[in-house]
Structure formats: structure tokens, C-alpha cells
Amino acid sequence: MSGPTATAAVVAAGRRARRFRRRLVIGVLIALIAAVFAVGLMVGNTFYPPADVIGVILGHDVPGASFTVGRLRLPRGVLALLVGLCFGLGGVAFQTMLRNPLASPDIIGISMGASTAAAFAIVVLGLGASQVSAFAIVAGLGIALLIYLLSFKGGVAGTRLILIGIGVAAMLTSITDYILDGAAQWDLQEALRWLTGSLNSASWPQVIPVLAALVVLGPVLLSRSRDLATTQLGDDAAAALGVRLGPTRLVVIVAAVGLVSFATAATGPIAFVAFLAGPIAARLIGHGGSLLVPAALVGALLVLVADVVAQHLLPVRYPVGVVTGILGAPYLLYLIVRTHRAGASL
């Protein structure tokens, strides 16, 4: 009978459907990102038509638009895009590796560590963008190591790691508070940037380190996407399938922490983007395939949309982190409730 062939046909059809869905989702996400990015460039106190915006991007001198779009809106949009990609990638890498949606860098304190270091480097030491990034990544890695060591007790349990991360994050927040409180030039916008994340001080020099991090660390992370997907089956199964767990983990942690830290050094820890991007991408993609690219795109879209909302749809220009914070918290609560209903070991 045609049993095996029929089964093979079903499997193949399923694969095709999944591949199609994945491509469709990625295509739609990219289109949405481009649209929101374009809106962000055109809309503001003064509206500039697409022709003017394109002129500025091509390097022409357009009166008015050259400054407003070229110096203010373009770096802001590019930075939003890049940090969104970084947070999305870093977040989903952590969530996948630790097999827990709650284990994202912004919940377990890694973003806050990078933010504290960046605030210290800028407010107390008065350093420039690249040194600030270096500070942030060292602190991010240090905090990641600290949380790992603190939660190690004959193996690292996910729940312990998350709770300890929450404790560490609380402590870091109060250190950031102190750094900002002690700053001679007291500035509320600056404080908000390091506590909730803000794009209000975006400029070209901040874009460069984030772009460099994405170009270098993004491919490193993507090269591990197959191993990362396999580790979701469990450590033992992954090892049996030929994944070298130690090196994979090390590479993934360093790359993910690097991405999150560089992004945080530029904009502060934009609340919940790293946490939200992965689960949303998983919902969109369905089963199968790596979540890295879709999650990165979702992260970018989240930051861009939240920034447009924060700037234009609300009566006051809020920092972007306030909007993502208000969006993200209900989802976290939903996750807490739902995970337990399903009987998972939260």
C-alpha cells in the first residue's frame, strides 16, 4: 500500500506549510518595520513628505528636513531599530537556552546591570559612547556570571535563577537610583533613560557601537541557532544529538549579553522588549524553526511602534520604556497565570 509514501507526503506538506508561514511572518514583520520606520521619519512637529525624507537619506540638502530628519529623526529611528533587534535577539537566546520565558535578561537583572554601569560611566566618570559600551558589557557579563554562581547549588534550577535575578535587579535599581541622585547636574530625562529606557537622547555616535555589536555578535548567535533549538529538547537529549553544551552555552551567553549590554548602553534598559519579543515570535511562527530572526524583528517592531506611540499619540513625549513597561507587565501577569494553569513547573 501507499502508507509510507502518504505519510511522507503529509510530512512534506506540513514542512512546506510551516516554511511558508515562517516566510510570510518574516516578510510581514519586515514590511511593518519599514512602514513604522518611515512614519517615524515623516511625522512630528513638522510633517515632511516622503520625497523630502528620501532626499535627506540620499544626502541632498533639503531645507529644514536636513536637520530635523537627518539629525533628529533618522538617528532616533535607526537606534530604535537596532536596539530592538539586539533586545529581541538577546532575549530569545536566553529564553531558549534556559527553556523558560521568564529567564529574559531584563527580568533577571542583566539589562539593569548594564544600565547601572552605563549610568555610572556617564554620570560619574563622564565617558564617551564607546567606553560606556565597554563598561556596560563588562557589567552585563559580570552580573550574568554572578547570578549563575549565586543560583548554582548542585545544578542551576530555573526558578532559583529567576528569583535571584529579581533580587539582583532590585539591588541594581537602587544603585542606579543612588548614582542618579548623587549626580551634580540633576536631569529627569537622564534618570528615566537609565531606569526605564528612552530614545530621547538618540544621536549618531550612539548608533555606531550598537551597529557594531549587531554586525559582530548577531551572526555568531545565528550560527548557533540549530544547537540552540536542539537544547530545547533538554540537556541530555541535546548532548545525545551531538550538541556540545558547554561551548554552545558560553558562546550564546557572551553573544546575548553583549547584544543586550550594547543596546542598553545606548538607550537604557527599554522595559520588557527582550522579554516580550520571543514569546510573541513563537506565537506568530508556530512550531518549528529557530526563533532568533523572528524575535529580533518583533523586538525592533515593538520599540519602533512604542516610540511612535510615546512621541506622537500621547499628550506628552514619554520615554519609550514607559510605553513598553505598560504594555509588557500585563503579558507577564498573563504568563504567570497561564503557565500554572497548564500545569507547567513554574
Added chain:
Amino acid sequence: MTSTTDSLTSGAAAVRRPRRVRALGLAGITAVVLLLVWLSVTVGSREVGWDAVVAAFGGSTEGFDVAAVAKRIPRTVLALAAGAALGVSGAVMQGITRNPLADPGILGINMGASLAVVSGLAFFGLASATSYIWVAIAGAAVTALFVYAVGSLGRGGATPLKLALAGAATTAALASFITAVALPRGDIADTVRSWQVGGVGGGDWASLAQVAPFLVVGTLICFATARALNTLALGDELAAGLGERVAVARGVAALGAVVLCGASTAITGPIGFVGLVVPHACRLIVGVDHRWLLPFSALTGAALLTAADVVGRIVARPAEIDVGIITALVGAPFFIAIVRRQKVRAL
């Protein structure tokens, strides 16, 4: 089986802590509180001597030293009162939820009180300290109910992880809302920021007098439920079997705890971790009997917050570090230690 028996025996030992140990502990903590009060009125950007203190307590305000002490007395009283309130509130919350990580700060309840006060300032032009306090208590109550409801949905009940996460998520959302409310209003934004970090520096007799009735009532409610809390510790079924009206007892105790943390937050801003650290430290000395634990937590909380205030004044002289920052720096490692001590299954 063996482990159950072991834990039962050790539990019984912890309950029946010898009277001598408790009496010694009581004397010790009282001495510590008195010492800290002395430090708190004499230490600061200006050191003062014995005569200045005596003069200030006599009501005089002549001379810089005496004036400094006169300003430090209400501040010290506020630190003592707020610390005691937070300590008792934390002990009661841990008792009600049977959760070692319960704390008004971690569960987001202080943030709820903050958002209520900030909204009141922004939208309703709250002016009097009394209206602050009512609004803060209402905000604390709503947040407590919400976090507890979210944390206890599902079959597992309110596990420490779920409660802590629900608290963290609520805190993040409330912090965003506070920023959203305060940011557009430049006139109150700075007030809100400095109040949010948590401080006792602004303590004065007028606001203390306003908050005192609330603290007294809250403390009495909490102390009255001490015996019920002991019964609740046995588990809901057993407590009900022993004739305790579980829901009522829990509700009354929660009311007391919310009044205490709401009222103290109204005056000092949100201060985290005092309610977490204090009951754990006290259980080591007096055991788990709430009739001893609650008064001890009050004294230890008062000592901790006063100590944090004194340290905050000394380390960054002549500037000051807000107590909320100090308590978080001390409390977070403690939180981590508690998490590490728990068995993973229990989480």
C-alpha cells in the same frame, strides 16, 4: 517519613524557644534601639554633644547644635515608626501567605500606595497629610488584592515564585504609570522622584501626628491576629479544623498589614526589603510564635530603618543617601540567601 518527623521536631523546638532566650533577645534589641536613637540624634553632618541633646529634648532650639538635634528628633521618631510598621507588616504578610518572600516592597504594595499618592497629587491636588494616608492605604489595599489574586490563580496556589513575579510585574507596570503621571507635570516631578526613593529626612511632628493613629490602629489589628496567624501556619484545613475562621482571620490580618505599610509609605515613600529581612532575622531569635514575632519585628524593624538612616548620613557626608537605597543594598543579598535556602521543589 523521617524527614517529616525531623522537621516536626525542629519546628516544635523553634516554637518552644526558651523564655530566657526570648527575654535576652528582647533586652538586646531594646538596647540596640536605644543606642541607635542616640546615634541618630547625635550623628550627621554636624556632631553634637550630650548637653545639646539634653537642651533639645528640653525644648530649646538655641545654637546650631541644639537646632540640629531638634531637627533630628522627629526624623528619628519617623524612622522608628516606619521601620516598626514595615517590620510588622512584613511578618504578617509572610504569615498570611505562608510565603518566605512576602514583603510590601517585593509584592509591589508600596508601589501601589505610591501610584495612588502620585495620582492624588497630580489629579486631585491632595494637600493634607491625612488625605495622603487614606489614598495610600487604598492604593496599597487594591494592589495587595490584585497581586495576591494573580499569584494564587491556578492549582499550585500562591507559590513564592509566582507571588514574587506577580509583584515584580506589578511593580514594573506601576513604576511606568507613576512616570507617566509625574513626567508631564514638572512642578511635582521632582517631589515625586525624591519621595519615590524613600526617605525619612523630611520627617516633622505635623506629619507624624497625622500618621500616628493609623500606625497605632494597624499595629493593634496585627497584634490581635497573632494567635490566628499561628493557627494559619498549620495550613488552611488544619486551621479550619481547629475552629479558626480562615478567611476572616486572613482578611483582618491583611487589613492590618496594608494599613501599616500604606500609612508608612504615605510619609516616607516606598521602602523595600525591611518587611522581608526583619521577620526572618526575628524568627531565628524568638521562633515562629507570632505573639512574640510581631513585637520583635516591630523593634527590629525600627532598629533596621534607624540604622539605615544613620549609615546613609555617615557614608556620604555631607550629602545623605536615602534609607530606601540602603535597605535595598542590605536587603537584596538577604533575599538571595533566602531563595538559596529554599528547596527548589518548595518554590
